[in-house]
Amino acid sequence: MSDATIAYNPFDPSQVDHHDGVLAQLREAGPVHELLPGFFYVTRAHEIVEICRKPNIFQQGRFIPLEEDTRPADELNLGETNPPQHTRVRKVLAGVLSPPKVRAMEPLVRDVCAGLVDAFADRGHADMIADLGVPLPGAVIGPITGLPPESHSQFRAYSDAYMLRADPDPERVRAAAAFVDDFDAMARECIRERVASSHRPDDVLTGLIECVDETGQALTENQILVHLTKDMVVGGTETTTHLIGNLFANLCATPGAYQRVRADRSLVAAAVEETLRIAGPVQILFRVPGEDTEIAGCPIPKDATVALGYASANRDPALFADANEFSLDRGSELRKQHFGFGYGIHLCVGAALARLEAVCALDAVLDRIPDMTFAPDWTYQRVAFFMMRGPTRVDVRF
Ligand code: HEM
Secondary structure, rough: OOOOOOOOOOOHHHHHHHHHHHHHHHHHHHHEEEEEEOOEEEHHHHHHHHHHOOOEEEEOOOOOOOOOOOOOOOOHHHHOOOOOHHHHHHHHHHOOOOHHHHHEEEEEEEEHHHHHHHHHHHHEEOOHHHHHOOOOHHHHHHHHOOOHHHHHHHHHHHHHHHHHOOOOOOHHHHHHHHHHHHHHHHHHHHHHHHHHHHOOOOOOHHHHHOOOOOOOEEEHHHHHHHHHHHHHHHHHHHHHHHHHHHHHHHHHHHHHHHHHHOOHHHHHOOOOOHHHHOOOOOOOOOEEEEEEEEEEOOOEEOOEEEEEEEHHHHOOOOEEEEEOOOOOOOOOOOHHOOOOOOOOOOOOOHHHHHHHHHHHHHHHHHHHHOOOOOOOOOOOOOOOOOOOOOEEEOOOEE
16 A cells, blocks of 8 residues: 655654654555565554564565665574574574573663762763663673673774764765774674683673574674674664653653642652653664565565664554553563563563663662753764664763
């Protein structure tokens, strides 16, 4: 089904942070829209769940699906692979990021958050992205990757550079690619050293080195590199930064919300889940059917690109009452209902850690800062990558 009267380009970053109105129109008009020839955007929660429940038919698409992609198969991110390869590697990351392991990290995460907040709490103003959202994920994920400590503070720059693959300016793309290549060269060195030694600490690098298939075949160095750097570093950095930025932006934008959460800490988790719903950092992801199929009666040819409109599903009135409102009263079911971490076999493997980081970040701020508002001169400027939702800065006063 296509509706030429509703113009929407999900690859145009300037449309993404203002797309809630147009997504509502598309959702109302139907569950699937062929926005470009062979490119189908799915708007409603019900159909997105159906698609995610059929990973054999709807296989993983590339993160930048319509551009030429010259990467060999062993350089694909986990979120771009399918079973059995996906199952094998996911087990490694899921082991390191399991809920019990993440629970054990709580003292460290609380400690990091307290230190970061201490550094700005007496200043009277802060940028919640630069002061908290950026340094936190690197400090938390760094030690579990196995990459050297001096590289952890570069995680954000590496993620930014990796995302610039989609930038229209060729000069910026070249500079970013050089940064990514240097970091990757350092990571390859680290992989080789670990393979050559008998040192096997409990981290992602060890898990990837020891990961074998049923025939005893180990991962290639390219695969270890991509899962270590793109899945852990990029996957765990940029997204968490924006969750934290969007969380504080929502609390400042909603009258009384900061005070209410401060007075009742049981609402901290609710604020995090509601941010994942209404302003989830990941707005869209892609699937490619391996055979001719259909979605809600709409024929979808083999090899078409199917866009999962997670942003749209997160405001689907069939699932969420007053879906455009940031509400702290949606109850504990919300965490299982929203699409902030996706759905199905590719559900974010870092979800428990991301939740912990956001909860600890908010708790640490509430501990030190009695009230918070946007800085008067702050204006919303979005990040460059179309898939992401979030501002580059969240300037606040307190
Ligand atoms: C707020 C923070 C985060 C958000 C919003 C987020 C979002 C998502 C989403 C929506 C997916 C689903 C992909 C799909 O449907 O194809 C996903 C998958 C994934 N995420 Fe996250 N993520 C976050 C944090 C993290 C962290 C902390 C890590 C690692 C340390 C991580 C690593 C991954 C990986 C490896 C996948 C692929 C999983 C698979 O294909 O099985 N993410 N994430």
